[in-house]
Amino acid sequence: MVDSVDIRIHLNEENNRVKIEIRRTITALTLKLQRVIQEDMLSGQRLKVQSGRLRGSLVSRVEETGGLIEGIVSAGGAHVKYAFIHEFGLSGSLGIKEHLRHIKQVFGKPITPRDVLVKAHSRTVKFKERRFMRDSLDEIAKIVPKNIDKAIERGLNG
Incomplete structure (x- = not known):
């Protein structure tokens, strides 16, 4: 089970192109994760759509603090308190x-x-767990290392 994907790369100012490519790749992977959850898991495969509020509550963002670039996909919030119960049972x-x-x-x-x-x-x-977010992350986590390697190559060859 994958709860997060952690790849650490130390960059200095000379490698700014690499950092830009990695940020682009993380942004694309974060959006892909959100799309997989919404389209493959929450459109009838894992959960039957009632109102669409859970699917609509998904939010993705990329945060950069210091040398850390982090892609985040979250669901739920004040209007969809049942997201946690569907995910973990x-x-x-x-x-x-x-x-x-x-x-x-x-x-x-x-x-x-x-x-x-x-x-x-x-x-x-x-209430049985439905794992709509964790299973999607497991699927996307398989392609993360290869995509980061390609981003580094693009940045170095830039």
């Missing part, structure tokens, strides 16, 4: 808050619609 007890439920039938027989109070309770959940 969940097995445990969930607390359900007290709420009103609108019912139209009782024991399979129709009744006059009304609201009933459902008291707070807990429920056991076993």
Whole structure:
């Protein structure tokens, strides 16, 4: 299982062309990872699309701090809190808050619609992990070293 890909290269000012090529390559690989997650994993293969919010929450960026160039793809956020559960699964007890439920039938027989109070309770959940992000990273990680080597060659031959 790959959670990240880490390749360290020390560059000085003379190798600026190499750095530019590596940054371009990391940007392209980061976008490719985002595309694989959105198109290959979240368009019905791993998860059935309901609203498209999870697929739309994917964000990619490339950050450069000091000598480190880092490509990041993230999902979820405030509007898609369930992304973590889909990725890693969940097995445990969930607390359900007290709420009103609108019912139209009782024991399979129709009744006059009304609201009933459902008291707070807990429920056991076993939710299987779907690994839409980690499996995509595993797939892209296979091509990273070769792409970085080519970027270095382009920078040196530049």
